[in-house]
Amino acid sequence: MSAPDIPTTLGSMLLGGFFASLLTGVVDLHTMRYYQTYKSDPAGVKALVASVTALDVMHTALIWAANWEYLIGNWGRTDKVDYVPWTISLTVIITAMVTFLVHCFFAHRIFLLGKRNWYMATPVVLLALLRLVSAAVSTYELLHYKSFALFVENADWIFTMGLSVSSAVDVVITGLLFWLFRYNRPESGHLTHVLDKLTLYAFETGGLTCLAVVVSLICWLTMPDNLVFLGLHFAIGKLYAISLLVTLTTREAIRRGRSTTSGERGGGGGGVLFLETRGNKDSPSSPYFSESRTPNKTEVQIAVEHSVKYDLEGRSSLDSDLLAAKK
Numbered sequence: 001m002s003a004p005d006i007p008t009t010l011g012s013m014l015l016g017g018f019f020a021s022l023l024t025g026v027v028d029l030h031t032m033r034y035y036q037t038y039k040s041d042p043a044g045v046k047a048l049v050a051s052v053t054a055l056d057v058m059h060t061a062l063i064w065a066a067n068w069e070y071l072i073g074n075w076g077r078t079d080k081v082d083y084v085p086w087t088i089s090l091t092v093i094i095t096a097m098v099t100f101l102v103h104c105f106f107a108h109r110i111f112l113l114g115k116r117n118w119y120m121a122t123p124v125v126l127l128a129l130l131r132l133v134s135a136a137v138s139t140y141e142l143l144h145y146k147s148f149a150l151f152v153e154n155a156d157w158i159f160t161m162g163l164s165v166s167s168a169v170d171v172v173i174t175g176l177l178f179w180l181f182r183y184n185r186p187e188s189g190h191l192t193h194v195l196d197k198l199t200l201y202a203f204e205t206g207g208l209t210c211l212a213v214v215v216s217l218i219c220w221l222t223m224p225d226n227l228v229f230l231g232l233h234f235a236i237g238k239l240y241a242i243s244l245l246v247t248l249t250t251r252e253a254i255r256r257g258r259s260t261t262s263g264e265r266g267g268g269g270g271g272v273l274f275l276e277t278r279g280n281k282d283s284p285s286s287p288y289f290s291e292s293r294t295p296n297k298t299e300v301q302i303a304v305e306h307s308v309k310y311d312l313e314g315r316s317s318l319d320s321d322l323l324a325a326k327k
């Protein structure tokens with residue numbers, strides 16, 4: 001970086017900081033919605049949300065501290081463009097911490113959906129741990145060299161490995177969730193609609209985070225002499241936080257959709273069929289069946305319940321919402 005291009009270095013960091021702040025606002029909105037709507041969730045899940053949100057806010061603060069140092073503290077000093085302040089170094093490990101927590105959440109989900117199958121969940125956790133370790137090493141090297149040029153020259157492979165593993169974990173998680181949702185999908189019934197929605201959410205959240213990581217990785221490999229990759233890297237942890245919060249906050253909408261679907265379908269779970277004899281309801285299109293025009297009324301209420309049982313022990317209050325079948 002002997003002759004730095006300001007738009008692709010400091011400009012990339014500035015734009016990355018603005019976009020990161022926007023995503024932090026989205027994270028905060030989802031967090032408030034979560035705590036307002038899901039007050040009965042397990043304490044562990046609430047602590048996970050609080051941890052991810054706190055890390056995200058800290059991450060944004062570090063980004064702007066770095067921007068202040070570059071743009072204000074070192075104003076006009078192009079020789080400082082290659083300098084790596086400690087604030088930038090710490091953004092790497094915080095991004096990895098958020099990523100690790102989110103990956104572990106989805107690994108736990110896979111574990112429960114797979115009927116406590118360790119063979120499915122363990123590889124996800126191990127890969128997520130490898131991603132965290134590689135980010136920790138990258139952070140150490142950045143703190144040690146304090147120079148992007150020296151970091152690229154001596155330790156670029158560890159940063160490359162971290163991003164590569166992160167995208168691989170996303171692909172594995174999305175693939176396993178897709179397979180599990182399709183495996184648990186019945187041939188018909190309102191649960192089919194629920195699992196179709198969950199499958200779509202899995203693809204959307206996993207695909208978005210994977211795309212962000214891959215684009216940042218491509219920029220890192222093809223343009224190591226500028227900071228475009230870093231501006232994109234600022235958004236990665238925030239997209240992971242959003243994927244977690246969207247997964248948690250869409251349960252109520254899915255549950256309402258299940259209730260509406262089951263109410264519209266005659267054989268839906270928990271549906272109620274009313275058979276009444278009313279003198280003024282004899283239209284063929286009416287939901288009532290008239291046998292006489294007497295003022296007496298016979299009301300028969302038949303509760304038709306379609307139950308699907310899954311062996312999801314553990315956090316039933318959370319993961320029953322996964323399948324929207326235990327409410």
